[in-house]
Amino acid sequence: LQLSVADYRAGLHAAGLAAGEYYLELGSGHGHGLVIAAREFEADAHGVEYLEGAITTALARAVKAGVIDHVDIVRGDVRRINFAPADVVHMHLGPAFHDVLAERIEQQLTPNARVIAAGWQVPGWLPLPTALEAWDAGYVYRPADPRWQVSWGAVEPIAADTLDEPAYVVAVNVHADLAAIEVRVEGADAGSVTVAASTTHAGRGQQLHAAWSAPADASFALAPWARSRNGRFTQRGSAFAPDAALDA
Secondary structure (H helix, E strand, C coil), X not given: CCCCHHHHHHHHHHHXXXXXXXXXXXXXXXXXXXXXXXXXXXXXEEEEECCHHHHHXXXXXXHHHCCHHHEEEEECXXXXXXXXXXXXXXXXXXXXXXXXXXXXXXXXXXXXXXXXXXXXXXXXXXXXXXXXXXXXXXXXXXXXXXXXXXXXXXXXXXXXXXXXXXXEEEEEEECCCEEEEEEEEECCCHHHCXXXXXXXXXXXXXXXXXXXXXXXXXXXXXXXXXXXXXXXXXXCCCCECHHHHHHC
């Protein structure tokens, strides 16, 4: 996807690229995005490009703009890049590449890192809502941030005459590859709530369901937890307050 200068600027603003941050563009082409990141946002701009002619043009553009000391381009395969140092990753290679790269990006980036996906959504990831409002040419994500790895879907009642308490089921949308998933109960009346999840493992873009039964006046929330890469359990996504959803 060829981006205009205006689209580059809007995307970098939506991602909140800051001075001194590490900007990584996949398929950096003739260097328009690298120069904008270095000159207008004062970032350290890094590009990955396969075509030697495009690299030559991009470096010349950086020299002319006076930012060559803050621009670096490597010739290589974007599927083998180390994403770990990046604060902002910009990719506009098409949906097939976005899907292929998603798992490695998810695993290597820090929780605060942002990903700009121009033109196409990354299957299974949850876009930042503020970025959707700020930029209509693409999507911004924080795929390694636990807060954006689970979202809640529709709530449905469970019809069963054998249950002593009202029961419901809620869809749990998973936006990362998660293991040992638990839906925990929080709140003043947590002890009176019974909850069960349909599975303990889910991949990016998959959905599981959590069912619960509780007294009608119980005050509680459901929180999704899963094991992180270092073996610790971490809350993923926000807590869900069933009473608020049922009253809506």
